[in-house]
Amino acid sequence: MVEGMKPERNGGYVHGYSPREAERLLDQAQTLTELLHHDTRYPAGSSVLEAGCGVGAQTVTLAANSPGAQFTCIDCSEASLAEAEKRVKTAGLNNVAFRKADIFNLPFTPDSFDHVFVCFVLEHLPDPAGALKNLRRVLKPGGTITVIEGDHGSAYFHPDSPYARRAIDCLVALQKKSGGNAMIGRELYPLLTGTGYRNVAVSPRMVYVDSSRPALVTGFTKLTFTAMVEGVRDAAIHAGMMGEADWDRGIADLYRTAEADGVFCYTFFKGTGIR
Numbered sequence: 001m002v003e004g005m006k007p008e009r010n011g012g013y014v015h016g017y018s019p020r021e022a023e024r025l026l027d028q029a030q031t032l033t034e035l036l037h038h039d040t041r042y043p044a045g046s047s048v049l050e051a052g053c054g055v056g057a058q059t060v061t062l063a064a065n066s067p068g069a070q071f072t073c074i075d076c077s078e079a080s081l082a083e084a085e086k087r088v089k090t091a092g093l094n095n096v097a098f099r100k101a102d103i104f105n106l107p108f109t110p111d112s113f114d115h116v117f118v119c120f121v122l123e124h125l126p127d128p129a130g131a132l133k134n135l136r137r138v139l140k141p142g143g144t145i146t147v148i149e150g151d152h153g154s155a156y157f158h159p160d161s162p163y164a165r166r167a168i169d170c171l172v173a174l175q176k177k178s179g180g181n182a183m184i185g186r187e188l189y190p191l192l193t194g195t196g197y198r199n200v201a202v203s204p205r206m207v208y209v210d211s212s213r214p215a216l217v218t219g220f221t222k223l224t225f226t227a228m229v230e231g232v233r234d235a236a237i238h239a240g241m242m243g244e245a246d247w248d249r250g251i252a253d254l255y256r257t258a259e260a261d262g263v264f265c266y267t268f269f270k271g272t273g274i275r
Contacts, residue, residue, distance in 0.1 A: 030057075031219030035205050036119070036148055036268060037061050044068025046114040051103050051135060052121035056084025062117060063093045072113070074101035103131050108138045115139075119148040122191070126179035132195040139275040145197060147271045151185030154206075154267035155225065157257040164257075167250030170236035171229050185269035197273030205268040211260045221264045226254040 040062065042048050046069045053059050053073035063071050073096060075081050081098045088096045101107050103121070116135045122128040135145060152172050157164070175182040184191075192200040209216040230251050236242055242250070257264045 031224060033061050040146055042066040042069035042115055048115045048117060049113040050117045053084050054080045056087040058119045059084055060087055060091045063096050067095060071096045073098050076102055104134060106134055106138055110137050111140045112138045114143050116145040123149050123182060123184045124180040129191055129195050132191060136196055136275055141275055143275050145273050147188055148268060149185040149188060150268050152182040156265050158263040161253035163246055163250035164253040166242055167229050167247060170241045171232050174232055174235055188269050188271035192271050192273045200273040202269055202271040205270055207266045209264040217258050221258045
């Protein structure tokens with residue numbers, strides 16, 4: 001669910017870079033704002049690095065919630081950065097600066113930032129521990145890191161469907177093939193502790209959806225999760241992972257969970273630590 005483009009050495013972005021994918025990222029960010037960001041606030045005067053800002057879907061919320069903090073937002077994609085800058089300007093925010101940069105070759109001196117924020121980035125990197133070590137280097141002693149990741153293995157739903165599960169498994173396998181880990185959420189605690197962060201705490205953030213929550217039915221079940229799986233259709237079929245008929249049935253069954261008697265659950269994980 002990462003936002004920005006990543007070069008091959010950083011892993012592949014299995015969802016692609018179409019305008020529809022950018023729209024899906026914005027739907028996702030708007031739907032999950034309260035769940036993921038309600039407890040993230042930075043003090044006035046502090047400096048924050050957002051690593052892998054992509055099209056700025058998370059940036060707008062971060063900067064608006066902490067108007068006195070100064071954000072430096074980096075991404076490898078100039079196109080994504082341009083979209084992010086446009087989005088921030090439209091929101092009337094003036095506490096954000098953008099810079100093209102590689103998370104594995106950060107152009108900052110040690111101890112540059114009070115805080116680091118990373119959302120939906122580690123899942124696409126072949127070396128997430130290496131990324132966390134690099135980010136730790138640019139944190140000031142006592143500075144904090146916040147990391148948010150999903151875990152596709154946490155998805156369960158009613159009515160259940162083996163075809164839908166196979167379609168999700170195809171996405172997991174394709175992401176693994178590109179060097180990523182679609183189930184990295186469950187690994188945040190050992191990743192953060194293993195790369196030297198102290199006082200690590202990880203909290204699960206479950207999205208529970210039924211028909212009494214129509215905003216989540218549309219914003220998450222349909223426009224975020226099912227749209228994400230649906231986006232790898234051609235790659236999965238081309239790789240011989242599923243036939244067209246079985247794939248289409250799997251996607252139809254995921255949309256079926258958005259009907260009046262359907263239920264969908266998914267868990268994100270939010271980790272924090274101190275350098």
